[in-house]
Amino acid sequence: MVVIAVVIVAILVAVGYLAWNQVRSQRLRSRFGPEYDRAVERHGGRGAAEKELRSREQRHQELDLHDLPDEQRELYREQWVHVQERFVxxxxxxxxxxxxxxxxxxxxxxxxxxxxxxxxxxxxVEHGRTLDHYRRGHDISSRAAGKEASTEDMRQAMVHYRALFEDLLAVPVEDRNPRS
Structure with a gap:
């Protein structure tokens, strides 16, 4: 009976560990979006990638991040409009x-x-869904600096940069007016 009980407990522990591991993986995949898959590819496997992503979360917690005041947010939006106008x-x-x-x-x-x-x-950590846009925009921008990007490529880079820019300027969820 004792042996059976030990085996059952070991099985329950193993199942619990596997379930916990899967939930943790799903949480990371959900939080990081496409960056999760990029990390798995870059680090050669899920375990190493997840370790890196958890490390990013820990480093992120040490940052003193804050939202922008409405006035500053609007000032940056105006600057963005001028940058877009200059593109022509x-x-x-x-x-x-x-x-x-x-x-x-x-x-x-x-x-x-x-x-x-x-x-x-x-x-x-917070902008995983738009980070791919930033990567693409940066890549095109690097090629443009070397005169290796077409005007259409540069237009696409502007679209990519705008996605992250808008995400960075977004009004925090808790400050949004549900009626607007």
Whole structure:
């Protein structure tokens, strides 16, 4: 009887561990979106990727992040409109400005603005759904700096940057008026 009880307890522990592992994986996949799959591919497996993503969450908790006041949010939106208007005459310059404006907003929110991969890692925790846009925009911007991107490519980069830009400026859920 004791042996059977030990076997049953061991099976229950194993099933519990597997279920907990699966729930944790689903939570990470949901939180990080496409970045989860990117991490799995980059780190060669789910275990290493999930360890990296949990590490990002821990580093993210140490940041002093804050939302932007309404006035500042509107000022940045106005600046974005000017950058878009400039695109017609100087696409390369407008693309550089878009990249800089995204960096400024990141910094104002409290995100580190060091190297691209560091920025991407920090953004992935709260902005995993739009991070792929940022990666694509940055890639095109890098190609444009080397004169290897068409005007249509640069237009696409502006669209990608705008997705992250709007996500960074978003009004916090708790401050949204449900009637608007």
């Amino acid at each position: 005459d100087t696409p390369e310059g407008a693309l550089e400005e878009a990249d800089r404006l995204v960096l400024v907003v990141m910094g104002q929110r409290g995100y580190p603005t060091g190297g691209f991969e560091e920025r991407a890692a920090h953004l992935s």
